[in-house]
Amino acid sequence: MAVLLIEAGTALSDSPRLLGPAQIRTLAAEIGVRPTKTLGQNFVHDANTVRRIVAESGVGVDDTVLEVGPGLGSLTLALLGAAGRVVAVEIDPVLAARLPATIEEFAPVQADRFTVVTADAMTVGQADLPVAPTALVANLPYNVAVPVLLHLMAEFPTIATALVMVQAEVADRLAAGPGGRVYGVPSVKARYFGTVRRAGAVGRNVFWPEPKVESGLVRIDRTQAHPDDPGVRRSVFAVIDAAFAQRRKTMRSALAGWAGGAVEAERRLRAAGIDPGIRGERLDIDDFVRLAAVDAS
Template sequence: MTHLLGPAEIRRLAAELDVRPTKKLGQNFVHDPNTVRRIVELAGVGADDVVLEVGPGLGSLTLGLLDSGARVVAVEIDPVLAGRLPATVSEHAAESVDRFSVLTADALRVRAADLPHEPTALVANLPYNVAVPVVLNLLAELPSLRRGLVMVQTEVADRMAAGPGSRTYGVPSVKLAFYGSARKVAPVPRAVFWPVPNVDSALVAFERSGAEPSTVDRGRLFAVIDAAFAQRRKTLRAALASWAGSADRAGEILAAAGVDPRTRGEQLTVDDFARIAAAR
């Protein structure tokens, strides 16, 4: 069994690299082996998987993922952290070295061609400020990605997993629903991180559905979603006026799509938005 990193080792590694976790990169390192094991277990990954890990940091979750038998491709934006990861893997999980690779890159710009293997699952402790854009970029760019389990700020988890009519339903909810289903799985206590964050965290699982909701172009669909929620207090007829060219034209498009122009964006499913985009 792989030896996982505890609080003392995390601090020793950080001191060795002269790493001071930065708020800008959203760095909060998990230092609790039991939390790592729980994340890996909930992710359900194993020897058949190629796991994409974004923001591996000092390698806590990386070692847990390798322990599952999966192949791990880590994407780390910080060159100092990325440079140390292979040594951490060989020190703590020597038998897993051939199943590990690291790419120094920004996950918001990763393309399929950048990766040495096609990932099947995303498992990551995501920097909170870019969590949703990272997940959406990876789902768009990596069709091989079938499922994922990500740790994010609780408020972000609520938005990712919300359904129509909910107070937290918005752009992230609808865009994620375009790819599949998301659900909030479990809270993660603040004490398992170093430094201790001043926000609560939660795990969100998502699964890509077999088919995307319509043949409508994703860019066109996402433009409607953005417009509908840019002024979420307004009716769709008013909120979509600039997107459609005028409020009257928005009303015509909504009627053609079978959507009441007086409703608001938060009442609609991704399929409703797809019909609106197609009706323009």
């Protein structure tokens, strides 16, 4: 569970003040911001929701949290009440420019532990951040949630835990296990980095503007089960993509293009201890890792 950061001699009243609906609309009006679908902007205006997200993330005073898409600062303020430091990545320069003043106003005691970086989360790298993050907590833009999540987990191996809010259907896919109806590419690739589970649901009424879809929380706890090597990861992900490109086909047929023919695909599958007649949706990440490691003939 998250802990409230209260330094010696610091009163509880010095904890960050959280944003409500009125503050959200006032801030947006001040800087002339209207949420856009292009950037996937839906601002959380419910204090209990951001408290719940922070609690589920488990971040504490030893954590440096990477937040993506902080928007007007709702979740940021709650994170500053628990984490040692928050680094926010915001693609919108207007929002990014306003955030420091918002933090100074609503969390003056914690303001020196906050940094905002104006960047695209799809391309942000280690050199862009002032310090390596230990946790990812974010309300991800729903239109690019999966690629952003996978990029950040790959780019920042120091991230030990991730707690992200995404569209409910995407949350289901990420957390699905082998054999499930919605198990697919996102499910398997997320498991390359660690254990994945659903961590709750979020209603539409806590956002402004209210989205047309339900939202869900997904948590990833990183493990060291698979190599933290970009080349190995790319090879594994290539096999996953091929296996699910035509998900109703057997692995022998689905991997024919990837392997250079059905015969070679079958050879590699058998070498990895996988039944060539099985479908990709029945395999777990460990199966794909073994398969990618089989040398070409």
